[in-house]
Amino acid sequence: MRIAEMDWRMVEDWVRHDDRALLPLGSTEQHAGLSLATDTILAERLATEAAEPIGAPVFPPLPYGLAPYFAAFPGSITLRVATFGMLLRDVLDSLKRSGFRRVLIVNGHGGNQPEAIAREWMMDNPDARVRCHDWWRAPRTMAAIRAVDADAGHASWMESFPSTRLAWTPPPATAKPMVDLGRVATLPPFELRNLVEDGNFGGAYQRDDAIMTGIWRIAVAETRELLDAW
Numbered sequence: 508m509r510i511a512e513m514d515w516r517m518v519e520d521w522v523r524h525d526d527r528a529l530l531p532l533g534s535t536e537q538h539a540g541l542s543l544a545t546d547t548i549l550a551e552r553l554a555t556e557a558a559e560p561i562g563a564p565v566f567p568p569l570p571y572g573l574a575p576y577f578a579a580f581p582g583s584i585t586l587r588v589a590t591f592g593m594l595l596r597d598v599l600d601s602l603k604r605s606g607f608r609r610v611l612i613v614n615g616h617g618g619n620q621p622e623a624i625a626r627e628w629m630m631d632n633p634d635a636r637v638r639c640h641d642w643w644r645a646p647r648t649m650a651a652i653r654a655v656d657a658d659a660g661h662a663s664w665m666e667s668f669p670s671t672r673l674a675w676t677p678p679p680a681t682a683k684p685m686v687d688l689g690r691v692a693t694l695p696p697f698e699l700r701n702l703v704e705d706g707n708f709g710g711a712y713q714r715d716d717a718i719m720t721g722i723w724r725i726a727v728a729e730t731r732e733l734l735d736a737w
């Protein structure tokens with residue numbers, strides 16, 4: 508249940524019988540013609556749908572993360588690594604203070620890499636557990652994406668859902684060749700922008716909703732199983 512729909516007494520009641528919570532991590536960054544909030548929207552939706560059967564609290568998604576490589580695209584926001592680490596630690600400290608001892612981080616953005624921070628935090632909080640889940644590259648979800656089309660880059664069809672599309676930016680009809688990801692990793696922001704042009708790293712821009720719904724169902728089930736088995 509989204510924390511926006513709960514009051515503090517409901518959280519107090521929850522932690523009396525269960526100590527699990529979900530924390531979605533997003534990013535505000537260019538996604539070609541898709542919403543700048545794509546990663547935040549998808550991480551929150553996925554966490555909310557995965558938690559629905561057990562009713563675990565889903566905290567508000569962090570809308571900002573680590574995206575320095577998109578700094579040349581207007582509207583893209585990045586935190587410094589140190590800020591991100593301190594922010595995440597403060598949130599985890601607060602969750603623990605509230606009584607939570609198992610936190611599933613549902614990460615929606617590849618640049619965030621919260622594992623190092625989570626592990627450091629667990630060193631200092633050995634009575635609590637944090638599990639980091641990059642939902643789109645979890646084994647079954649990524650296999651489902653690859654089964655549709657191996658060409659699936661950042662801001663391509665694999666991130667194009669009804670919730671992330673913008674009615675005023677219709678997608679190009681033809682697929683974009685994959686960019687050289689090895690090269691992308693070596694470039695400063697303006698050179699990266701020149702290389703990736705509209706921001707899609709490669710692949711078709713959109714696919715049928717039936718295909719996207721199938722992938723989404725797998726992603727929700729895979730995330731839910733992590734929660735159930737914990």
Ligand SMILES: [Zn+2]
Nearest residue numbers: 545546662666
């Ligand atoms: Zn994304």
